[in-house]
Amino acid sequence: MDAPPSDELAVRFPGRATARDAAGPSRSGALDAAGPLRPGARDAAGPLDPGARVDVEGLLDGMAGAGSLGVGDERVRDFLGAFGRRLLRPELARRHPELASLGFFLRPRELARTVEETRGGEHVRVPRGLVFHIPPANVDTVFVYSWALSALMGNRNVVRLSSRAGAVAALLVDTLLETLDEADREVAEAVAATQRIVSYGRSDAVTAALSAACDLRVVWGGDRTVDEVRRHPLAPHARDLAFPDRSSFALVLASAWLAASPGTREALADGFAADAYWFDQAACSSPRTVFWVGAPAECDTARDDFTTCLARAVARRGWTVDAAMAVEKRVATYGLAADGAARAIGFHGNAVADVVLTAPELAPRRWLGTGTFAHARIASPAELAGLVRRADQTMTYFGFARAELAELAATLAGRGVDRMVPIGEALSFHRVWDGVDLPAEFTRLLTIR
Amino acid sequence: MSVFRLTADEREAALLPRLAELTEWHRRACPPYQRILEAIGAAGPYERVADLPWLPVRLFKTHELRSVPEEQVFRVLTSSGTTGQAPSRVYLDREAAAAQPRMLAATLRAVLGERRLPMLIVDSRAVTRATALSARGAGVLGMMNFGRDHTFVLDERGGLDRRAVEAFLARHGHAPFLVFGFTFMVWLHLPALRADLSQGVLIHSGGWKKLADQAVDNAAFRRRLGAECGLSRIHDFYGMVEQIGTVFLEGPEGDGLYCPDFADVVIRDPETWREAPPGVPGVIEVVSTLPTSYPGHVLLTEDLGVVHGVDDGVWPGKRFSVLGRLPRAETRGCSDTAGEVAA
Structure with a gap:
C-alpha cells in the first residue's frame, strides 16, 4: 500500500467502484454524478489500482456538493446493516473473530437503538457536518466503529486509513466496496x-487541509499522534475528539476465584485471554495488571491458579508469540525487576509471562510485550482510589456485584477508569467509549422552543 | 600465545567457574542485576555454561547496569542505537578499559601476527572526525590501533582515492598489510579499485544485512574479493559494544566464526530456550570473561545463528555463523499512528 507523495491522497472508498466505471459500464453508474474524482485522476486509475488518486482540494470539492444525510439516515442504516451482514459470514468470522464483533455492532437492531437514544427531549440532534477521522495504524477495526x-x-x-494498516483493514475496505456494489442505487449514491x-x-499539507475543513476531528492513537495532529489548526467552530494513550487492568476477588468451579475458572481464563491476546495486549482496553483483592495467602494461591488456567486457555486457543516477542518480554520484565518493581518473574512458555509486583503502586501502564501480566495485591477495592490514574481506561472484573462497583466508582470519583466490564468484555466496543458518548459527540443540539 | 587453543571441553571447564564467579561478583556489586537474578530465581551451583542466567542485551539500552561505583567509572561506551532508541551504555573501570584492547589485540594476532602492519582503511577519514561519532567511525578508530601508516581508500567526499591507494601499495604492497572496513563498504569499494591486494589481510565486520538484500552471501563475497583483488586472507568478525574487547573471528578457511578462549557462544532454541544442537539455528548467546565492571558476561543477543561444528575446524571449539537479526517485535495497538500522520 504505497501512499502517494505531497498533497495527493489515494481514495480507497469509494475509489475502486468509480475506477471500475471508467473501465466499463457498471450498475453503480450513478456514482459518476457525485463521484469525487476529477476526470484526469480517474483516467489514471486502472481497475486494479489500490485507490484512485486525487488531491486534497479535489477530495473536499467533491464532497462539498454532496447531498445531505440526516441523523439516523435510512440509507446509511441500510448500508451499514448490509455491511455488517457481510462481516458475519461464517468463513470471514472464523478467520477474523474481531470482524464478527464488528458485524454484531452493526446489526440493524443495534443501529436502531443507537439512533433511538439520540431522539426525544426538547432538542433536536443534527449532524456536525464534515468529520475527519484519524484511526490508529494497528487496530484495524477501530476506523470502522468511529466512521x-x-x-x-x-x-x-x-477516514484516514494508515498506509501501514494491516490485512484486516484491507479486507474491511474490500467488504465496504462490495457492499456498495450490491446496494440499491439510492443507497449507493448517498453513501458514495x-x-x-x-x-x-x-x-x-493534507492533514492541515482536512483539519481546516472539518467540523470535528477524531484522533485515535497515542499521545504523540494527538500532539502532532493538534499542530494543525481547526476552523474556529470545530473541535477535537481525542483518544490518547490509555491502559487497563483487571480486578479479581481472590476468594471468589478460589470458590469458582473449574468450569467457571476455565471460562474466565478464556475471556481474559481474549481480552489480552486479540490485539497482542496492546489495545487500550486489554488488561496489563491484575489486582487481587484479599488476604496475602489467598491472593497468592488464586494468582498461581489463575496463571495456570490462563496458560491452558492460551494453549487451547493456539495463541503463540514469536522469538522477537519473547525477547521483548524478557527485556521488559527483567527491566521491571532491575527497577525494583518485580519480586518474581515467571515464564510459562513464550506466550505467558507473569510478574509479581513488589507494590501495587508500581503497576506498569506501558506495554510489556504480548502476554505479560503484572500482579499485585490490595486489601479492598477502595485502595484503587490511591492507585488509578486518569489514563486508566477499562477495569475488567470478577467477583463483584454492581452495587460494589457503583460504590467503587463513587470512591474513584473520576480519577480514572471509564469502563467497568466483566472479564471477557474488555474489547467489546460500545457507543460510549473512553467516557465519551460518541453519537452525542457526532451531533449538535438544535434548540426548538 | 594464541587465544584459539581450547577445545570445547577445555573451554567449558575453564569458563564455567570463572563465569559463575563473575555472576556472583556482579550479583553483589550491581543491585539491579541482583534484583533480576532474585526475580527469575537464578541461583548456583551451575553445572554448565549454558545454565548460567543471561541478560537480554537490550537491557543495556534501557538500564544503567554497572558493578563499580560511579567514581571508578573510567569510560562509558555507547552504541549508536537505531533511530528513536536509546544507545547502550557500557561502564568500564580502569582495569576493564585496559583489558579490552589487550584481549582484542590477542585475538586479532591470530591472523595479523605480532607486528603492527601498514593499514588500508576502506572508508573515509571523515567518519573518524564527525562531531557525533558514528558506530562506523568508532569502529574505524578502534581498529586503527592495530595498524600503522593508515591510508584511507575513500577521500573526504567519499570518492575512491586511487592515488592514495597506489602510493600505499607502492610502499607496502609487497609484504603483508592490513585492510579493514565494514562489510558493505568493502563490497562496494574494494572490487572497483582493481588493485592487487594479494598481500593483504582483510578484516571486516558490521553485518550482512545490506549484502543479503542484494543476495550476496559470505561465499560470494570471498569469491569476488579473491577474483578481483587477489585477497585470500579474509576474516569477518562478530562482536558488540556490550561485550567490548570480545570478537568472534572468522577462520582462515571461511568456515565460520571461532570463539577466543575467554569467550563462547550458546545457540538457544527460541521456544524452549535450551541450547540447540549443532546445525539447528537459534538465538545467539555470547559469554565472555571480560566484562568485570558491568554484568555483561552472559548476554542473549537479538541475532540468530547456528553452530556448524565443534572441534572440527582449523581452530578448536565451536564454529558458527550469524544468520541475521531477530525481527523487531511488532506492536499492534491503539497508540500507534505516531510519526506518519503529520511529521
Whole structure:
C-alpha cells in the first residue's frame, strides 16, 4: 500500500467502484454524478489500482456538493446493516473473530437503538457536518466503529486509513466496496457522495487541509499522534475528539476465584485471554495488571491458579508469540525487576509471562510485550482510589456485584477508569467509549422552543 | 600465545567457574542485576555454561547496569542505537578499559601476527572526525590501533582515492598489510579499485544485512574479493559494544566464526530456550570473561545463528555463523499512528 507523495491522497472508498466505471459500464453508474474524482485522476486509475488518486482540494470539492444525510439516515442504516451482514459470514468470522464483533455492532437492531437514544427531549440532534477521522495504524477495526457511528449520525466523513494498516483493514475496505456494489442505487449514491476512506503518506499539507475543513476531528492513537495532529489548526467552530494513550487492568476477588468451579475458572481464563491476546495486549482496553483483592495467602494461591488456567486457555486457543516477542518480554520484565518493581518473574512458555509486583503502586501502564501480566495485591477495592490514574481506561472484573462497583466508582470519583466490564468484555466496543458518548459527540443540539 | 587453543571441553571447564564467579561478583556489586537474578530465581551451583542466567542485551539500552561505583567509572561506551532508541551504555573501570584492547589485540594476532602492519582503511577519514561519532567511525578508530601508516581508500567526499591507494601499495604492497572496513563498504569499494591486494589481510565486520538484500552471501563475497583483488586472507568478525574487547573471528578457511578462549557462544532454541544442537539455528548467546565492571558476561543477543561444528575446524571449539537479526517485535495497538500522520 504505497501512499502517494505531497498533497495527493489515494481514495480507497469509494475509489475502486468509480475506477471500475471508467473501465466499463457498471450498475453503480450513478456514482459518476457525485463521484469525487476529477476526470484526469480517474483516467489514471486502472481497475486494479489500490485507490484512485486525487488531491486534497479535489477530495473536499467533491464532497462539498454532496447531498445531505440526516441523523439516523435510512440509507446509511441500510448500508451499514448490509455491511455488517457481510462481516458475519461464517468463513470471514472464523478467520477474523474481531470482524464478527464488528458485524454484531452493526446489526440493524443495534443501529436502531443507537439512533433511538439520540431522539426525544426538547432538542433536536443534527449532524456536525464534515468529520475527519484519524484511526490508529494497528487496530484495524477501530476506523470502522468511529466512521460507522459518525455516518449513522448523518455526517460526511473522511477516514484516514494508515498506509501501514494491516490485512484486516484491507479486507474491511474490500467488504465496504462490495457492499456498495450490491446496494440499491439510492443507497449507493448517498453513501458514495458523502463518505471517503483515504490514505496518504507523510504529509502535513493534507492533514492541515482536512483539519481546516472539518467540523470535528477524531484522533485515535497515542499521545504523540494527538500532539502532532493538534499542530494543525481547526476552523474556529470545530473541535477535537481525542483518544490518547490509555491502559487497563483487571480486578479479581481472590476468594471468589478460589470458590469458582473449574468450569467457571476455565471460562474466565478464556475471556481474559481474549481480552489480552486479540490485539497482542496492546489495545487500550486489554488488561496489563491484575489486582487481587484479599488476604496475602489467598491472593497468592488464586494468582498461581489463575496463571495456570490462563496458560491452558492460551494453549487451547493456539495463541503463540514469536522469538522477537519473547525477547521483548524478557527485556521488559527483567527491566521491571532491575527497577525494583518485580519480586518474581515467571515464564510459562513464550506466550505467558507473569510478574509479581513488589507494590501495587508500581503497576506498569506501558506495554510489556504480548502476554505479560503484572500482579499485585490490595486489601479492598477502595485502595484503587490511591492507585488509578486518569489514563486508566477499562477495569475488567470478577467477583463483584454492581452495587460494589457503583460504590467503587463513587470512591474513584473520576480519577480514572471509564469502563467497568466483566472479564471477557474488555474489547467489546460500545457507543460510549473512553467516557465519551460518541453519537452525542457526532451531533449538535438544535434548540426548538 | 594464541587465544584459539581450547577445545570445547577445555573451554567449558575453564569458563564455567570463572563465569559463575563473575555472576556472583556482579550479583553483589550491581543491585539491579541482583534484583533480576532474585526475580527469575537464578541461583548456583551451575553445572554448565549454558545454565548460567543471561541478560537480554537490550537491557543495556534501557538500564544503567554497572558493578563499580560511579567514581571508578573510567569510560562509558555507547552504541549508536537505531533511530528513536536509546544507545547502550557500557561502564568500564580502569582495569576493564585496559583489558579490552589487550584481549582484542590477542585475538586479532591470530591472523595479523605480532607486528603492527601498514593499514588500508576502506572508508573515509571523515567518519573518524564527525562531531557525533558514528558506530562506523568508532569502529574505524578502534581498529586503527592495530595498524600503522593508515591510508584511507575513500577521500573526504567519499570518492575512491586511487592515488592514495597506489602510493600505499607502492610502499607496502609487497609484504603483508592490513585492510579493514565494514562489510558493505568493502563490497562496494574494494572490487572497483582493481588493485592487487594479494598481500593483504582483510578484516571486516558490521553485518550482512545490506549484502543479503542484494543476495550476496559470505561465499560470494570471498569469491569476488579473491577474483578481483587477489585477497585470500579474509576474516569477518562478530562482536558488540556490550561485550567490548570480545570478537568472534572468522577462520582462515571461511568456515565460520571461532570463539577466543575467554569467550563462547550458546545457540538457544527460541521456544524452549535450551541450547540447540549443532546445525539447528537459534538465538545467539555470547559469554565472555571480560566484562568485570558491568554484568555483561552472559548476554542473549537479538541475532540468530547456528553452530556448524565443534572441534572440527582449523581452530578448536565451536564454529558458527550469524544468520541475521531477530525481527523487531511488532506492536499492534491503539497508540500507534505516531510519526506518519503529520511529521
